[in-house]
Amino acid sequence: MAFYVVQFLTGLASAASLFLVASGLSIIFGVTRIVNFAHGAFYMIGAYIAFTLTERFSGAFGFWGGVVMAALAVALIGVLVEMVLLRRIYHAPELFQLLGTFGLTLMVEDLVVLIWGPDDLVGRRAPGFKGAVDFFGQNIPSYDLFLIVLGPVVLGILWLLFQRTRWGVLVRAATQDRDMVAALGVNQKWLFTSVFAVGVFLAALGGALQIPRDAVHHAMDLRIIVEVFVVVVIGGLGSIVGAFVAAVLVSELNAFGILIFPKISIILVFLVMAAVLIVRPWGLFGKPEAAARKTPGLSVNPWRPLTSNERLASLAALVIAALLPLFAGNYALTVGSEIAIFVIFAVSLHFLMSVGGLASFGHAAYFGLGAYGVAFLAKMAGLPMIVCLLLGPLLGCMGAAVFGFFAVQLSGVYFAMLTLAFAQIVWSIAFQWVSVTGGDNGILGVWPASWAASPSHFYWLALGVAALVTIALRIAVFSPFGYALRATRDSLLRSEAVGINAKRIQWTAFVIAGTTAGIGGALFAYLKGSVFPDNLGISLSVDALVMVLLGGVETVSGGVIGAIVYKALNIWLVSQTDLSKLVLGGFIVLIVVVFPKGIVGMLEMLAQRRRKSPPPGSSLLAKPIESAE
């Protein structure tokens, strides 16, 4: 019995840090609508700086002062980030900020290694909380007890801040209607900056307080960011109380899951999140999201099919790509095949995001399912390659059909989180069902048939499939189905009012995107000759998102360019520099600031400007007056 109580208390202690970080993320999202991917990075920097300060200054003041100073220093960094980066992109398409903060995260991961080295750092114990308390023969670290008390105290302080101060009232008002707050004379810029600073402060404090419990290392950002997203979504975005309850829930699930359901402990929280979202789509304490006020003039460039000249140009580009084996070596061809496969993956997600308006954070699940489908068919049933390539993606299709059915009941960030949860569930099945999937060792020896074995043949195969998939999805965009899907994206209510079965259309789109991703995964299995759980992991899902956003989410086929640029740059950087994340992250941040419409979006804008110069009414538009922010 005492053992379980101790386990429970350990869970509560872990909840404190989780709550601090999650509440910060929740506040920032509520007001600025930015899904701050860099929140985990701020948490990590908080831990590193706190480590340095507490090592430098000794004594109780040194420790506690160091922790607070670290959080303040990181909050200052947050203010800089907000002013220099985020302020420029508040009006960019939704999720574009996610790309910017993702770039920051990449940079930070390399920077901390550069500054603090790659080794785990074990921090000082907290003065006054070094011992343990005996509880019926079980030991509880007294620092854990301190954290257990700290959580509710911070909750109380935040509650007072939001309910009893003018700043809190303004923040809550801005959470609901930012423009109206500006129309009442409040300077949103500073309100946003201050909110961001408070959110980052909480994240960094959460990190700093972890040093007596855990070693500081350079991967702690990704480990916490996923858990924090889960907490925020279960609790309800924008709800501080919800974040607290969900942090406790998740921490206790982690603490007891390992005892009661050791087989599924990794995915237990994701199962719970999926269940919560299906029953209460806005989380336990959240409110239905008010339809975001779309900025008029943002998506006004109507899409059109390619002109015949553009078709010729695309064809020419394809022919040139097909000529690559004439002068490139085997390594380049393998890289080319990989890029072509990622084009397939990116256009499938691009279809879901741009045409369907559904941003999936777990698209790699269907890519990986396609790969596993091929591996099962080839290794277990011993089927020939052609059959495997045709049937393997069906596993992705089936996965998308099941998960998509639930996912399309939600929208926005909640849709994104549910898809993430599903992807995690699939990942952990692949990881833990060792007898079937091989677990971490994967399935090896999935080699292509002799006709496709040479690098040039495989390259042509991948290139051909990529071209076909891209063309097929383009045709879908301009088909009646594509019009209906775009209608559900632009206004769910109005599309239903004209008789479109919106959920079914979105579900269909989800299945199409999942199957297409599965095709990419099937090819990928043959390219690598093996399949691993990483093929459906979070980082691959994030890669897909980055490729789509980089190409331009408001374009018809931006995913193609995004995939080529991102993947080529990624592979090249890894081979050129040890600081590939730093360079890649910096490149992404630069793209976000300089080309907020993505690469293709920017090219289209340039082309348009050239096509109708001088544009009618250009004198009127010459000096547009920016609205607030």
Next chain:
Amino acid sequence: MKLTVQDLNSHYGPAHILFDIGFEVGEGEVVALLGRNGAGKSTTFRSIVGLVAQRTGRIVFEGKNVSAKPTHEIVREGLGYVPEERRIFTDLTVEENLEVGRQPKRPNAPHWDREKLFALFPNLGEMKNRPGGRMSGGEQQMLTIARTLMGNPSLVLLDEPSEGLSPKIVEQMVDAILTMKKEGVSIVVSEQNLHFARLISDRAYIIERGRICFGGTMAELDARPDIRDAHLSL
């Protein structure tokens, strides 16, 4: 002049909405902006306070050209805006809604505080702690005006204050607007309801398809039934 708008043009994306809008408001005057649904009344107001990103023209408020300023700075000059959709913060109580609107005193404008506003709108005083989302349409309309008055504006843009309200509430609204005028607040009120406009306004402009097509006193408007029928009748 309190407010002068010249050559105001506004766009939503490629759509040109307002064409060379111009009008003036004198010190302490109540001016009506009349027009049908979709004529451009709300866009005119939104453009003046900078909520429409693509606009050009001159907006001179109390002798200062404010057209290049961001929304919150225009409002802080003393130019209050009451939106048509009311846009009450539904999660916030009545008192908290008023707090969001609060700005420092202004030497050239009447000062408003909670007590004075609860006297102006007695209904609000009885529900200080009620969330905005649980108020009737009429109560929300009172709150949105009171919230803007907390900023101590010297001029208020009132977008269709009578829309969707019961006749009894409309009467209260007329009284409230006349009280604001007596206190010295200049007012531009957009309306479809000529009867309501006549009760409160000194002068009127008619807007149709994004253009001003008439400007004059209420008496002058009454003398031109042709204009009235062409642009305002249902």
